[in-house]
Amino acid sequence: MKIHLTSVFVDDQDKAEHFYTEILGFVKKHDVPLGEEARWLTVIAPDEPDGTELLLEPAGHPAVKPYRDALVKDGIPLAQFAVADVEAEYERLRALGVRFTQEPLAMGPVTTAVFDDTCGNLIQLATRPR
Amino acid sequence: MADDLFKALADPTRRTILDELTEKSGQTLFEICSRLSMKHRLGISRQAVSQHLALLEAAGLVETRREGRYKFHDLNTAPLRRITERWPTPAPSEPEKSTP
Numbered sequence: 001m002k003i004h005l006t007s008v009f010v011d012d013q014d015k016a017e018h019f020y021t022e023i024l025g026f027v028k029k030h031d032v033p034l035g036e037e038a039r040w041l042t043v044i045a046p047d048e049p050d051g052t053e054l055l056l057e058p059a060g061h062p063a064v065k066p067y068r069d070a071l072v073k074d075g076i077p078l079a080q081f082a083v084a085d086v087e088a089e090y091e092r093l094r095a096l097g098v099r100f101t102q103e104p105l106a107m108g109p110v111t112t113a114v115f116d117d118t119c120g121n122l123i124q125l126a127t128r129p130r
Numbered sequence: 131m132a133d134d135l136f137k138a139l140a141d142p143t144r145r146t147i148l149d150e151l152t153e154k155s156g157q158t159l160f161e162i163c164s165r166l167s168m169k170h171r172l173g174i175s176r177q178a179v180s181q182h183l184a185l186l187e188a189a190g191l192v193e194t195r196r197e198g199r200y201k202f203h204d205l206n207t208a209p210l211r212r213i214t215e216r217w218p219t220p221a222p223s224e225p226e227k228s229t230p
Contacts, residue, residue, distance in 0.1 A: 072199045074176075075158020101200050102161045103154075107168035114160070116199075 003052050005042065008079055009059035009068065010119035013041055016056040019118050023096055024081075029053055054079075059120055068120050075101050077114050077124035086111040086125050132216075135209050138189035144182050146170055148191060151205035158202060159183070 010016035020026045026043035030053070034040055042053040059065070071078065083089045086104045090113050094100065101122060102114035109129040117123050138144055143166070150165045151157060157165075163179050166172040183203060186192040190209040195202055 069199065073201050075160035075200065077160070101158050102164075105161070105164070107164065110168070112164070114158075 005053045005055055006079070007055035007057045008117070008119070008121050008123075009061075009064045010056045010117075010121075011059050012119065013039055013056055013058060016117075016119045017041060017043075020054070020056060023093070023098065026054065056119075064120075072116075072120075072122055075114060075122065077122040079121070080124040080126050082128050083125050084127070086113050086127055089113075089125055132212065134185075134189040135191070135212065138185050138191055141182070141185075143172060143174065144186055146172070147179075147182060147186065148205065151192065151203065155204045156202045158200060162203065 017028065020043045021028055025046065027046045027049075028041070029044045029049075030040055030042045032040040038058050041056045043056065044053055045051050059068070068078070090100065090104050093115060098118075099116045100113055101116065102112070104111055104113045111127045113125045114122050115125070146166065147162060150162065150169075159176065159180065162183070163176055166174065166179065183192055183194075187194060191206060193204045193206050195204065
């Protein structure tokens with residue numbers, strides 16, 4: 001079994017497409033219209049064309065807002081992305097106006113940071129432990 | 131009020147939380163939990179950390195602020211001054227008299 005696809009709920013798919021590709025640097029893989037302005041919109045890492053897809057799923061369901069608001073209030077990230085250098089990525093994203101709720105923090109073998117994806121979620125950056 | 135202060139300081143986990151907030155003020159609950167588990171190997175639940183924070187807040191040692199959708203915890207060591215006012219300590223410049 002493999003993790004082929006995972007998802008985050010996003011307030012606005014157009015805004016999410018911009019943030020996840022232009023700011024974070026992912027590449028759009030699938031963009032299929034599903035009616036009612038919803039799209040099957042997935043992104044992948046540019047250097048892993050067959051890697052795990054991230055589905056940017058509309059956050060319309062009434063259960064989503066209270067769930068995400070409670071997590072954001074306590075600073076809890078919904079997803080984790082791996083980067084080679086958390087400090088460098090923190091500087092790059094901050095220069096692009098991204099709001100971090102946790103600055104880079106070295107904890108043993110892992111360094112993490114947490115930012116707001118502007119689509120309703122907090123996302124954690126982490127180095128892969130070696 | 132003084133009882134709240136001593137009660138808050140009496141617990142080692144709460145003192146660790148204060149240490150971590152000394153290193154950096156303005157942390158989310160998630161960051162505090164991460165620091166306790168990853169740096170201090172304290173396997174305590176988020177609910178327990180929340181309760182510790184509530185006691186620290188009651189003693190005035192931790193203050194919370196909402197910033198948009200986020201909630202941050204700040205350190206306030208001002209209440210500790212009441213301890214030195216109650217039992218004044220000698221000024222640091224004053225040399226201690228050696229007993230004969």
